[in-house]
Amino acid sequence: MSAVILAADDVNVAQNVGFGIIAAIMIFAALKVVTTKNVVHAALWLVVVLSGIAAQYILAAAEFVAISQVLVYIGAVMVLFLFGIMLTRAQIGKESDLNNKGWALGIPVALMLFGLLAWVILDAFGDDILPDRGPAPTVSLSDQFLSIYLVPFLAISFVLLAAAIGAIVLARKD
């Protein structure tokens, strides 16, 4: 970690301060998502996490991905979640049995996983500085999508079609 302090004079301070504030809000909101007793509140805290992710994408100079995140996640996926909550539960409010009986097992698993990941990350990328690049032009993204990633692009459109049809078939009443 000493490299972090040594590298600090090359670092864009405003970017770091913004990152820190957004990251703290995101961690807090993510902890609320997995600990709150109210399902609807969990969905609303998830909106905070997803907006924070979109803000981090803008800090990482990925504007098109940030806009897609807002459109797809906050616009569409959250509405699906709220519909799912309201269609599966009559009761809106606190619930006492949202956790499994063995929920405490998750704490050591998550802590060990985070410790391992943090150790590997600090070992491999501990003193890498992200270059100050401008935002990637959307034209270069579309060039990639329509040239070397064309086959996965077609495949994913088929996956989305299959998922839409599958969801209708599964949820249909008959």
Next chain:
Amino acid sequence: MLAVNFLLLAAALFAIGVYGVIARRNAVMVLMSIELILNAVSLNLVAFALMTGAVDGQVFALYVIAIAAAEVGVGLAMVLMIYRNRKSIALDELSEMKG
């Protein structure tokens, strides 16, 4: 800006999502925790795209977003079907298989 900032934030979100998948009993809450995990991964991809200067990481992040949308649609349809058949979406009550 240091690369570890993004990577450590993504690791923390991933670990919180794993805790949610293990601890939660409600199927919709488990799907929300899976969204946390998927977002952590795409944050990593975007950070690596910034690190290398190639735009491929952003392409993969967009693929992850599309897959997540499909996954949520099918997952919630399955939850609705389970709820209709059993009047409950508690995952520990869905034990019909042997073992």
